[in-house]
Each structure stands twice: as structure tokens, then as C-alpha cells.
Amino acid sequence: MTQASSFRGIPRSATALLGAAFLAACLQGPTVSETGTIVGNGLAPAGAPPGTCWGKIPTPAVVETVTEQVLVTPAKINTDGTIATLPVYRAESRQQIVTPRTDRWFEIPCPPAFTVEFVSTLQRALQARGQYTGPVSGNMDDATRRAVLAVQTAAGLPSDVLSIETARDLGIVAILRTP
Structure with a gap:
């Protein structure tokens, strides 16, 4: 019996619903906690005030390679103090985290505030400061x-x-x- 034949007898609509339910579980977006904080997918830092929205900038870890000389065979010294054989060293390299990875959180306006009027006001404010030269469209475009x-x-x-x-x-x- 092949794998495809094991689904015989199950209507295609039921198979499609099972697949959709599985995808929905995998792609579940953020939810709002009992306190009103947006949670899920790392969208709010721990202890965020209720009803706030957050953005984050991940800062990568700084890693350096450290190389050390490790003694394999010590030097052999003659009874008169002269060196019979030189010591043997081997270089060992390892990676060391100098600064760990961090997330820099910053509060952002929540999505309901991002109306066409809000973005138009943002574009006009940026124009007034000489930062935006595009049209005031209310669209959060690349410009x-x-x-x-x-x-x-x-x-x-x-x-x-x-x-x-x-x-x-x-x-x-x-x-x-x-107050």
C-alpha cells in the first residue's frame, strides 16, 4: 500500500482542512495577553506595559578567535644545564564570545494608529525637515x-x-x- 493510497476514503476537503489547520498552527501570529501586551513571535520585551507595541533591532554577537600555544613535550635539560631537546608546542584556536547577542527594543505606534492620515502627517513632517521629497500619499512606501x-x-x-x-x-x- 502506498502513502497516497492511505488517504483514500478521506474526502479531499477534509484533507485540505487538516493541512490548513497544520499551517495555521505553524504560522500563528502574535496574540494579545490578558494584560493587553502584544505577545508571541518576540513582539514585546518582558515587562512591556499593557497595550503597547514594540520593534526590535537584533545586535549580533561579537566573536573573536583566540590562538594559544600549548606545550606538547617539555624541553629536556642536561645535568650541566644545557638544553638536550627543545620543547614542542602546538597552536590551539578557539572561538570566544566577546559581546553576546542582544535585542534593542523600542516602542512603536500600534498598527491601528497607522492610518492613511497618520502616514500623510508623517510624510509632511519629514518633508518639513528636508528628509522626504516624495508625494504625500499616505502610503508607507520605500521613500x-x-x-x-x-x-x-x-x-x-x-x-x-x-x-x-x-x-x-x-x-x-x-x-x-x-501629573
């Missing part, structure tokens, strides 16, 4: 992302994903005040 990247890189955040801090600096998101 808009490049402008966001330029502004944020100058501020020390090399990402084309708009951060809350940059949005506040551009004057398009309200600055929260503590």
Missing part, C-alpha cells in the same frame, strides 16, 4: 521608510520602523505628561 531611517539613524536608532520617540520628536504623536 518614506528611507526618510524615517535617516532621521532615526541620526538620533542613534538605525531602523526604518517608526519609533514612538521619533514620532513625538516630529510632533505627530502626543507627548505623555505625568
